[in-house]
Each structure stands twice: as structure tokens, then as C-alpha cells.
Amino acid sequence: MTIDLDGRGTRSLTPGEVLLEVENLSVDFDTRHGRLRAVDGVSWRVRAGETLAILGESGSGKSVSVQALTGILEMPPGRIVSGTARYRGDDLIAMEARSRRRVVGDRITMVFQDSLSALNPVQTVGRQIAECFEVHRGLSRREAMRRAAEMLDRVRIPAARQRVKDYPHEFSGGMRQRVMLAMALALDPDVLIADEPTTALDVTVQAQVLELIADLQTDRQMGVVLITHDIGVVADVADTVVVMYAGHVVERAAARELLDHPVHPYTEGLLGSIPSADLKGHDLPTIPGTPPSLRTVPSGCAFRTRCPLAVAECASAVPPLIPVGPGRETACIRRTSEVPGVTIPHSRLAAGGA
Amino acid sequence: MIRFALRRILAAIPIGLLVTLGVFALVFAMPGDPLRELAGDKPVPPSVLAAERAQFHLDRPLLVQYGLYLKDIVTGHFGETFDGRDIGEQLRLRIPVTVKLALLANAFQFTAGMLFGSYAGFRRNGAVDRLLMLATLFVLAVPFLVLAFAAQYLFGVQLKWFPVSGTADGFPMSYLLPAMVIGLLSFAGLARVLRTSIVETVNSDFVKTARAKGIGEQRVLWRHILPNALLPVITFIGIDLAGIFAGAVLTESIFNLPGLGQFLFQAIQLKEGGVVVLLSTLAFISFIVINLIVDLLYGVLDPRVRSG
Amino acid sequence: MAELSLAAPPVETPEGTTLSHRELLWALLRKPQFVVCTLALLTFFAMAAVPRLFTSVDPRACDLSRSRETATAGHPFGFDVQGCDYLANVIYGARPSVLVSVVASIGGFLLAAVLGLLAGYFPGFVDGLISRTADVVFALPGLVALIVILNSVRNRSIWVIVGVILLIGWPAGMRLMRSTVFSVRNREFVLAARAVGVPPLRILRKHVFPNAMAPLLAQTTLGVGALVGLEAALTFLGVGLQPPAISWGSQFGIAATYRDTPHLFIWPALFIATMTISFMIVGDSIRDALDPKLLR
Numbered sequence: 001m002t003i004d005l006d007g008r009g010t011r012s013l014t015p016g017e018v019l020l021e022v023e024n025l026s027v028d029f030d031t032r033h034g035r036l037r038a039v040d041g042v043s044w045r046v047r048a049g050e051t052l053a054i055l056g057e058s059g060s061g062k063s064v065s066v067q068a069l070t071g072i073l074e075m076p077p078g079r080i081v082s083g084t085a086r087y088r089g090d091d092l093i094a095m096e097a098r099s100r101r102r103v104v105g106d107r108i109t110m111v112f113q114d115s116l117s118a119l120n121p122v123q124t125v126g127r128q129i130a131e132c133f134e135v136h137r138g139l140s141r142r143e144a145m146r147r148a149a150e151m152l153d154r155v156r157i158p159a160a161r162q163r164v165k166d167y168p169h170e171f172s173g174g175m176r177q178r179v180m181l182a183m184a185l186a187l188d189p190d191v192l193i194a195d196e197p198t199t200a201l202d203v204t205v206q207a208q209v210l211e212l213i214a215d216l217q218t219d220r221q222m223g224v225v226l227i228t229h230d231i232g233v234v235a236d237v238a239d240t241v242v243v244m245y246a247g248h249v250v251e252r253a254a255a256r257e258l259l260d261h262p263v264h265p266y267t268e269g270l271l272g273s274i275p276s277a278d279l280k281g282h283d284l285p286t287i288p289g290t291p292p293s294l295r296t297v298p299s300g301c302a303f304r305t306r307c308p309l310a311v312a313e314c315a316s317a318v319p320p321l322i323p324v325g326p327g328r329e330t331a332c333i334r335r336t337s338e339v340p341g342v343t344i345p346h347s348r349l350a351a352g353g354a
Numbered sequence: 355m356i357r358f359a360l361r362r363i364l365a366a367i368p369i370g371l372l373v374t375l376g377v378f379a380l381v382f383a384m385p386g387d388p389l390r391e392l393a394g395d396k397p398v399p400p401s402v403l404a405a406e407r408a409q410f411h412l413d414r415p416l417l418v419q420y421g422l423y424l425k426d427i428v429t430g431h432f433g434e435t436f437d438g439r440d441i442g443e444q445l446r447l448r449i450p451v452t453v454k455l456a457l458l459a460n461a462f463q464f465t466a467g468m469l470f471g472s473y474a475g476f477r478r479n480g481a482v483d484r485l486l487m488l489a490t491l492f493v494l495a496v497p498f499l500v501l502a503f504a505a506q507y508l509f510g511v512q513l514k515w516f517p518v519s520g521t522a523d524g525f526p527m528s529y530l531l532p533a534m535v536i537g538l539l540s541f542a543g544l545a546r547v548l549r550t551s552i553v554e555t556v557n558s559d560f561v562k563t564a565r566a567k568g569i570g571e572q573r574v575l576w577r578h579i580l581p582n583a584l585l586p587v588i589t590f591i592g593i594d595l596a597g598i599f600a601g602a603v604l605t606e607s608i609f610n611l612p613g614l615g616q617f618l619f620q621a622i623q624l625k626e627g628g629v630v631v632l633l634s635t636l637a638f639i640s641f642i643v644i645n646l647i648v649d650l651l652y653g654v655l656d657p658r659v660r661s662g
Numbered sequence: 663m664a665e666l667s668l669a670a671p672p673v674e675t676p677e678g679t680t681l682s683h684r685e686l687l688w689a690l691l692r693k694p695q696f697v698v699c700t701l702a703l704l705t706f707f708a709m710a711a712v713p714r715l716f717t718s719v720d721p722r723a724c725d726l727s728r729s730r731e732t733a734t735a736g737h738p739f740g741f742d743v744q745g746c747d748y749l750a751n752v753i754y755g756a757r758p759s760v761l762v763s764v765v766a767s768i769g770g771f772l773l774a775a776v777l778g779l780l781a782g783y784f785p786g787f788v789d790g791l792i793s794r795t796a797d798v799v800f801a802l803p804g805l806v807a808l809i810v811i812l813n814s815v816r817n818r819s820i821w822v823i824v825g826v827i828l829l830i831g832w833p834a835g836m837r838l839m840r841s842t843v844f845s846v847r848n849r850e851f852v853l854a855a856r857a858v859g860v861p862p863l864r865i866l867r868k869h870v871f872p873n874a875m876a877p878l879l880a881q882t883t884l885g886v887g888a889l890v891g892l893e894a895a896l897t898f899l900g901v902g903l904q905p906p907a908i909s910w911g912s913q914f915g916i917a918a919t920y921r922d923t924p925h926l927f928i929w930p931a932l933f934i935a936t937m938t939i940s941f942m943i944v945g946d947s948i949r950d951a952l953d954p955k956l957l958r
Contacts, residue, residue: 070566072565101569117560131569169657183563380810491943497891497895499911500894599806600803600805607898608918630810637806638801641801
């Protein structure tokens with residue numbers, strides 16, 4: 001155990017330092033239909049000060065992968081088959097639950113999508129935030145409550161001192177998401193994992209919450225893992241993007257590059273289906289078909305049944321991630337270099353994004 | 355909170371009057387003259403009959419009779435039963451019987467229900483859970499009558515562990531068997547409600563949040579899971595307690611216990627309007643009080659109810 | 663996150679879709695306990711309809727000298743107090759139980775559904791009237807009210823008993839229906855129907871009822887068994903069916919006074935328990951099939 005547990009909260013992070021590194025993570029589910037693979041050989045890393053977006057549709061395994069590495073995935077039916085998740089060198093997956101709890105919840109914290117169901121309905125928000133200070137910092141209840149009020153203030157909730165005594169249902173959706181953020185940021189974590197943090201919010205509130213995360217991130221070089229299905233959100237805040245499809249990483253690139261020149265046909269399809277003024281009067285291009293359920297993942301490349309470029313060869317093996325340019329990789333045997341046919345004009349992203 | 359309670363009690367009074375009046379009207383509407391039937395074949399002088407009639411207000415119209423019975427209840431002059439027993443004395447003897455039975459049954463129900471329900475909920479699909487689900491399905495499906503008779507036959511007649519019926523052996527011996535039969539039945543319901551509630555709560559998002567906060571399993575259990583999982587249990591216990599009076603009628607008949615249920619049943623058979631009104635009033639008051647306590651408790655434990 | 667955790671461990675049906683009737687039937691027939699219990703119930707129904715199929719002995723042909731004798735050849739259940747063949751009596755006793763439980767269930771479902779629809783769809787006076795009446799009836803201790811009413815009826819037929827059970831029992835189902843109607847009444851398809859001027863009763867029948875009936879249906883199927891027990895309890899207390907009607911409840915009443923003759927109790931108890939457990943398991947299976955989320 002080499003984690004420095006003493007100077008917590010005050011220790012500064014070196015910009016660019018790798019904080020969390022996931023390698024070859026695979027997760028299975030035991031179901032009545034046998035064992036299904038929800039996450040298959042996923043790798044990614046997040047550095048200090050960086051925002052990594054994991055982009056994918058629901059069912060692509062993006063949430064399952066982070067739930068598995070933080071130890072909150074229900075096991076069984078879930079089961080981690082392989083992989084490591086190193087927080088500053090220490091593998092969270094191999095760790096005992098007790099040691100992992102000193103990292104997850106303290107150095108690595110999470111924000112969930114549905115803040116109404118993600119907060120305990122019978123406890124005041126103040127108590128729920130204060131709990132972090134009590135458990136991880138050993139503060140007294142009174143002192144913890146004082147810090148909780150400070151946190152509410154820091155996420156810009158008006159009248160924070162009074163509102164600590166309120167219950168989750170007494171907040172609006174956007175305010176509740178701020179409460180979630182206050183809870184996640186209470187201990188100044190090194191890594192914030194935000195699982196669809198803005199999906200349930202309307203567009204203006206969504207922008208405010210993202211802005212808030214970005215502000216708090218720059219304060220102390222926090223790494224952010226942002227799980228989303230919204231390309232607009234990616235365009236707004238992500239530095240690096242990992243695209244997931246049916247449990248596999250299909251593309252990895254810097255956000256700007258990915259948005260400008262998608263290489264994998266799936267990413268291309270996602271970007272192409274953003275509505276915009278350029279397309280007025282034309283049909284909106286969409287990806288044909290629906291994402292496969294885990295029971296019916298096609299052999300070989302999971303995307304081939306919906307792919308316009310698919311050839312017979314695509315069915316023979318799962319395509320590996322191949323470098324297609326500096327710092328980017330794509331898992332497609334038909335696209336092995338960074339010269340795709342399309343480029344997406346920035347105006348479209350702005351129109352389709354948040 | 356006090357205002358809430360007062361409002362509820364005030365709202366309950368007209369319902370209570372309607373309910374007891376309804377019950378009384380039904381007794382009133384029963385065909386036949388209760389006093390003459392009580393006398394059987396013995397010739398009763400008309401003057402005696404008339405005097406008795408006046409004593410029990412039987413010579414008055416329905417509403418007046420009802421009003422007089424209510425007045426008797428409010429002033430505490432309960433009077434006598436048709437066969438000359440002092441009603442106040444009867445209540446003093448009978449209330450403890452019913453209360454002891456209810457307390458014993460509830461003690462059994464709570465301990466077993468909470469223990470098995472929570473264990474099964476946390477070890478879902480384990481051996482205990484499967485066994486409990488099967489056993490409670492059986493208990494809930496088999497009619498109370500059959501269950502009670504089977505218990506009497508097995509533990510009373512065959513094994514002779516407990517008296518079959520009556521209160522000759524005193525407390526707690528005479529009460530154990532009926533209490534266990536009632537307790538078994540309510541236990542099945544309670545255990546199932548608690549199990550389902552725990553299974554749902556354990557899988558809820560806020561428990562995931564609590565785990566993501568890195569707090570220990572014990573704290574997750576006591577601070578996050580149980581306070582939420584116990585909410586439906588309170589409702590269940592309230593419904594269960596409110597049904598005790600009606601249940602007492604059947605139980606006390608089967609096990610021949612001289613409690614309020616038996617008293618009420620006899621009064622109905624003898625068409626003793628006064629006693630029926632008195633006992634239905636008692637039943638209604640306990641129903642309202644239990645409901646009120648449950649609602650207040652719910653308000654304390656669930657902030658969503660308080661503000662909504 | 664919620665959607666994902668659903669997608670990961672797949673349930674029987676994709677969320678959002680409902681099972682067709684045929685799929686529902688297949689899902690049910692795949693469960694052995696459902697098939698066994700349905701067969702048991704069909705047997706009881708046949709017993710109630712044509713008891714002669716199951717015994718050739720006349721239940722009222724008695725020989726007092728054989729009173730309370732135990733099983734002999736040709737009389738596997740022994741004899742009752744009056745020396746009648748007990749097997750024949752237990753078989754003939756199925757009719758009141760089946761009739762009361764089935765008729766009261768169907769009647770109770772219809773009554774609760776209609777009142778619940780009206781109360782849920784017409785707030786204000788109609789709702790107030792129905793709901794306040796329900797409050798009063800609900801506050802009556804159920805069994806006490808049943809006893810009082812039935813005790814005042816001289817000749818109690820099965821139909822009187824069913825009627826009184828309906829009279830006392832409707833509020834719980836009505837409340838359930840009312841609350842589901844509340845959640846359906848402002849859904850888009852109802853608003854659309856209202857917008858194009860479909861008359862209210864037709865909206866209730868064609869749009870609201872089919873979408874709001876499932877919880878009540880599930881509760882009703884689970885409650886059938888309890889009605890069997892209720893009929894027996896009322897007859898045992900002496901306010902149910904009267905002699906010479908043959909019923910399991912009256913057999914219990916007699917068995918209670920002859921504790922040394924266990925077969926008087928065991929056979930009707932076995933039949934009644936089999937029937938109520940079958941009803942319960944069938945109801946449980948239907949509810950599970952209607953609600954795939956509960957399968958987990």
C-alpha cells in the first residue's frame with residue numbers, strides 16, 4: 001500500500017500524471033441465459049487535469065466498467081473476469097474491500113445520473129454530505145455539518161446554511177445534481193467519475209452543471225471520467241474520448257480529432273446523425289438497426305450488422321485496436337489509417353451539442 | 355403534529371358515529387324479540403317484560419335507543435347484559451384476555467418476522483429465503499380455521515404440550531397456542547413484506563451512492579438500507595393491528611377464550627344492541643388510534659410524507 | 663445508469679413491451695407449479711359441478727350405527743357423526759366453497775372496478791361520494807359486520823353470503839383501482855381520446871379500464887383462496903350456510919366438538935388447504951407473468 005493517506009486533500013497533483021489506469025477489464029453477468037459479457041477487454045486512463053469521456057449508447061458497458069472498478073457493481077450477478085484498475089499504481093480490483101473503501105469515496109468519487117433516486121430520501125442532504133467527512137476524516141458531527149454547508153455553498157446553492165436541513169425531494173433536479181456534486185467533491189478527490197451527470201437535466205441546467213465541474217476541476221487538477229451518450233457534452237468538455245460499443249472500445253482519440261475526423265464507422269455514424277441547419281430539407285442520416293442486446297452480440301466485429309462498410313471478413317474475429325495516427329486507435333479492419341471520407345464541420349457540433 | 359392529530363380525531367368522530375349506528379341498525383333490524391327469545395319457553399309476565407324492555411331502552415325508536423346507548427357509554431354507566439351480568443365488570447375481565455392474546459401474538463410475530471424477513475432479504479435466493487417463501491406461501495394460503503384446528507389437534511390433543519382451549523391454565527400457558535397461530539399468520543405477511551422491501555432497497559440507487567462514498571457495510575445497512583426498508587413494514591403492522599378486533603372474534607371462538615371478541619359474538623347472537631354498540635365503539639376507537647399512531651410514525655420517519 | 667443496469671442482466675422481456683396473451687399463456691404453462699395447481703383447481707371445479715363423477719355414494723344415505731367409524735373398504739374417509747360416508751360428504755362440500763369464492767371474486771372484481779373507475783375518473787362529487795362511503799365501510803371491522811348482517815338473515819343461501827361479502831369487501835379493491843385510474847387518466851392516449859370528443863363512458867371502457875385493471879386483477883386472483891377460508895369460517899361460526907347444506911365449514915364445526923375423531927377434521931382440512939394453496943400459487947404465477955420486473 002503506497003497510497004499517501006496522510007496529506008489527503010492538500011496534496012497537489014502533478015499535471016499530466018496518470019491517476020487512474022484501467023487495463024484489459026472484462027466483466028461478465030451470470031443470467032438465466034448463461035454467462036454474458038458486458039465489458040470486454042476495456043482499457044483507458046485518465047490524467048490529472050484531464051477530462052476523459054466514455055461515449056456509448058445504453059448497454060454498451062460504459063457504466064458497468066466503472067461500477068466494476070469502484071466495487072459497487074453487484075457481484076453476483078456481475079463478475080470481473082480480468083483486468084486491473086490502478087489508482088496511482090495500486091490495483092483497485094485486487095484490493096481488499098476495506099482498503100478499496102479508503103480510495104473509493106475519498107480519492108475517487110462518483111456522481112450518478114438520477115439524483116432523486118441516488119440520494120437517500122429519508123436523510124437530509126446535509127447529513128449525506130457530512131457523512132463523507134465523518135467516515136473518511138473522522139470529523140465530529142457538528143463540524144461535518146458545518147463543512148457540508150460550505151460544500152453546498154461551493155456548488156452555488158443559494159441559502160446553503162438553511163438548505164443543509166432539507167431533504168432531497170425538496171430540491172429541483174438541477175439543484176439536486178449540485179448536491180450530488182457537493183457530496184462527490186467534499187473530500188477534494190483526485191478523480192471524479194460522473195455517470196451521465198446531466199442526462200436528466202434540461203439544457204440550460206446541464207450547461208451550468210458541466211461548467212461547475214470544469215471550474216472545480218481546474219482548481220486542483222482533478223481528473224474527470226465523464227460517462228455519456230451525448231456527443232454535444234463530449235464536444236463541450238472532453239479532452240480525450242473513448243467510444244464503446246457492445247462492451248468493446250472501438251475508438252480512442254483526443255476529443256477534437258475524434259469530432260473532426262471520426263475513423264470508426266460507428267463514431268462516424270454517431271456524428272453524422274446530429275441534426276443541424278446544413279441538413280435542412282434532407283433526411284437525417286441515422287445508423288440503421290438497433291444496438292445489440294448482450295445476448296445477441298454478432299460474432300467478430302459487433303457493429304458489422306449495422307455497418308455500411310462491412311465485409312465477410314468482419315465476422316471472423318473481434319478487430320483489435322490499431323493505431324491510426326498519433327495518440328489514437330480504432331478497432332476496424334476497414335479503416336486502418338486516419339483518412340476517412342468525411343469530416344464534420346464544427347458548426348454542426350455546436351448546433352447539436354449542449 | 356398535535357394539530358394534525360386533532361384534525362384526524364375530529365374527522366374520525368362522524369365516521370365513528372356512522373359506523374356504530376350502522377352496526378346498531380343491523381342489530382335492531384334483526385327479526386324477533388331478543389328478550390322473549392332469551393326467556394325461551396318459560397312464560398314471562400307481560401309486566402316483567404315491559405320493565406325489562408324499558409331497562410334496555412327496547413321500547414324506544416331506533417335513533418333514540420342509539421342515542422341512549424351512546425349516552426351510557428360517554429357517562430360510563432354501562433348497565434347490565436340481558437342475563438344480568440354487569441357490563442363494566444365484564445369489560446374489566448375480558449379486556450385483559452384480548453390484550454394479552456394480542457401482545458403475545460405480536461411479540462411472536464415481530465421477533466420471527468423481522469428476523470426471518472431481514473435475513474431472507476439480505477440472503478436473497480439462499481436456502482433460508484427459499485424455505486421462508488415456500489413456508490409463508492403455505493401459511494398465507496391455508497385458511498386460519500384449518501391452521502388453528504391443526505395446531506389444536508397436534509399440540510393439544512396429540513402432544514398435549516398446550517391446553518386445547520379455555521383459560522383454565524392461566525397466562526401464559528393458555529394463551530401460547532392461539533397466540534402462536536395468530537402470530538404465525540401475521541409473521542408470514544410481515545416477513546414477506548420486509549423481505550421484498552429489503553430486496554428493493556438494497557438494489558436502489560442511493561445504496562449504490564452510499565457504497566460509492568466508501569462507507570462501511572454496517573453503516574450502509576443501519577443508516578441507509580434499514581431506515582428506508584422499514585417504511586412499508588410500518589404500514590403493514592398498522593393494517594395488521596387494526597384487524598385484531600375482528601380477528602379476536604374468530605380466535606376466541608375457536609380457542610374458547612373469554613375475551614372481547616367472544617363477548618361481541620355472543621351479544622350479536624343475543625341481539626344485545628347496547629353491548630354491540632359499546633364494543634363496536636371500542637373497536638372503532640382502537641382502529642382510529644392505531645391508524646393515527648401509524649400515520650404519525652410514518653411522518654416522523656419519512657420526510658416526503660411530512661411535506662406532502 | 664438505471665437503464666444500463668436493466669440492459670446488462672436481461673430480464674424476460676425487453677422493458678416497455680407487454681406480453682401478448684399467447685406469450686403470457688406460454689410463460690405460465692412453462693411453470694410446473696402453475697400447471698399442477700390449475701389441474702387441481704379444475705378438479706375441484708368439476709367436483710363442485712358434478713360431484714357424482716367422484717363418488718357414487720349418496721352423502722345423505724346414513725347409518726347411525728356406523729357413526730364416526732374410521733376408514734374401511736369402500737369408505738376410504740370413514741364415516742361422519744351421523745354415520746354417512748365421509749368421502750361423499752367432503753366431495754359434495756366442494757360446491758359452496760367453489761361457488762362462494764369464484765362468484766364473490768368475479769363480483770368483487772367487477773364492483774371494485776366499476777366504482778374505482780368512476781371515483782378515479784370523475785373527481786369531485788362522484789369521487790367524494792364513493793370514497794367517503796368506502797372510508798366508512800373500511801372502518802367497520804370486516805368480520806364483525808359480516809356476522810352482524812348474516813346473523814340478521816334467516817335463510818342464508820350461498821347467494822346471500824356472496825352478496826354480503828361483496829357489500830362489505832369492495833372498498834379495498836376500489837381504492838386500488840382508483841389509484842391506478844388516477845395514474846392513467848392523464849396519460850396521452852386518454853387526453854387524445856378526450857380531445858377528439860370520445861364520450862367519457864367509452865373512454866373509460868376502451869382506454870382507461872384495459873390499462874388500469876392489472877393490479878386489481880392480480881389482487882383478486884391472490885384473494886380467491888382467502889374467500890374459501892372466509893366461507894368456512896362463517897359457517898363454522900354459525901352465520902354461514904345452514905344444515906342440511908353440506909359444506910367444509912360445517913364439517914369443521916362438527917369436528918371441533920369431536921376432537922377424538924381426527925378424520926372428521928383432517929379430510930375437509932386437506933381439501934380446503936389444497937384448494938386455497940392452488941388458488942394462491944396460480945394467482946402468484948399470473949402476477950409474476952404480468953410483471954416481469956418481479957422475476958428478479
